[in-house]
Amino acid sequence: MTQIVSFAGSGSGLGALHCAMLDAFSDYIVPLQPDSDTFKAALSARNFDPEASFVAVEDDDVIGFWNVATRGTKRYLIGSGTRIGHRGRGLASRLGMAAIHAAENVGIESFWLEVIKGNTGAERLYRKLGFDVARTLDCYRLDHPAPDRSSCKLSDFSTVADVIQRYSTWEPAWQNTTETISGLQLTSFLHEEGGAIIGAGGLVHQIAASEPSALEDLLAAAATAGSLTLVNVDSADSALCSLLQALGAHRFIVQSEMRLSLPNVS
Ligand SMILES: CC(C)(COP(=O)(O)OP(=O)(O)OC[C@H]1O[C@@H](n2cnc3c(N)ncnc32)[C@H](O)[C@@H]1OP(=O)(O)O)[C@@H](O)C(=O)NCCC(=O)NCCS
The missing domain is CATH 3.40.630.30 (Gcn5-related N-acetyltransferase (GNAT))
Known part of the structure; x- marks a missing residue:
């Protein structure tokens, strides 16, 4: 049974x-x-x-x-x-x-x-x-030939997490939240014009910046593994999604984030 x-x-x-x-x-x-x-x-x-x-x-x-x-x-x-x-x-x-x-x-x-x-x-x-669909999340792979860190500097995780919160217009999905990734070996960069990226081994967990050009610089700074993978980018982030498409990134998975709101039974 x-x-x-x-x-x-x-x-x-x-x-x-x-x-x-x-x-x-x-x-x-x-x-x-x-x-x-x-x-x-x-x-x-x-x-x-x-x-x-x-x-x-x-x-x-x-x-x-x-x-x-x-x-x-x-x-x-x-x-x-x-x-x-x-x-x-x-x-x-x-x-x-x-x-x-x-x-x-x-x-x-x-x-x-x-x-x-x-x-x-x-x-x-x-x-x-x-469950109902709350938002659409896109996963991209971006070939990046060589890292370029000229406008970015390495920084610590908590500084960078704060900067990302300041510039981001959306919450990361569960697997990219600060709580999920805080135990990983992370590499974080700050952009001189405002913005930051947090990644690990070619995976980008969080990215946000004031300008698309800063987003592009941050992607270049993080491109140590030859290609970057961005899992669960909010499809409503038109600045980041348009930039990724313009850079030739391949959208390899589209996901629906679904939510069930529960009644308060207490
Ligand atoms: C999805 C999965 C968990 C369903 O498991 P299951 O025990 O066979 O599901 P159930 O017998 O309870 O079926 C539940 C419902 O799922 C839907 N469903 C399941 N398999 C389906 C299929 N092959 N095609 C269409 N609908 C399907 C149906 O709505 C079904 O309800 P219904 O029979 O009343 O129409 C199983 O197919 C699986 O393990 N898939 C691979 C792993 C996976 O995709 N996991 C989900 C990741 S988000």
Whole structure:
């Protein structure tokens, strides 16, 4: 018999969750097969909450999961999946409902997730559970031949995070928030005209500036890995999106950020 239980109460370990994740994502829309350490680090950086997360267990095996994070009164779906041989039996629906009820019961105000445009099965499921699209997030890859730091200087993370907050017109998605990235090995640059970028190993986590020309300089300063990847740029940021397109960046994924507002049941 299949049981839907919280991860904390399931008696399962992160190893079993990792195995289930690898199987559920083996036919995913983009390749996603992290090794065990990367999987655990990603959960931890995003504030994985074992009490808020739910698994489907059959014969001591995890066959489906909703991995959920908590920050204050917000919850976030880090990842959900059902092992290939167990799909279409309503497991993801039951896991989602269990996670939403658990959130309601502890006074959570909103539940967030991202879904890749084109993952129609998952998007239909989230809509069925009551989620609506809050905004569109774009992912870009930009080839950058050589770094140019002439108008930028290296700076510390907290200074740069403050500058980005001053210039940014939108909140970073969960995986790029200051809280998620603060444990990473980051490289941060300040622009002399106002603006900043925070990156790590060719990934740009946050960027904002007063002028498009400063954005361009910041991208050039951060271009140490030959190419830059920007995951989850708010598509409403027309200055950054137009610049990236003008620089020839390739938009390789479009995501919908979805939100479920929960009633206050207390
Ligand atoms: C998406 C996924 C989790 C659904 O798991 P599942 O246990 O088969 O889902 P359910 O049986 O509960 O179906 C729930 C709903 O999802 C939708 N759905 C699921 N698979 C679908 C498909 N292939 N095509 C269309 N709709 C689909 C349907 O709305 C379905 O409800 P319905 O049967 O009442 O119409 C599973 O296909 C999966 O693991 N995919 C790969 C990983 C992934 O994409 N995760 C989501 C990342 S955002």
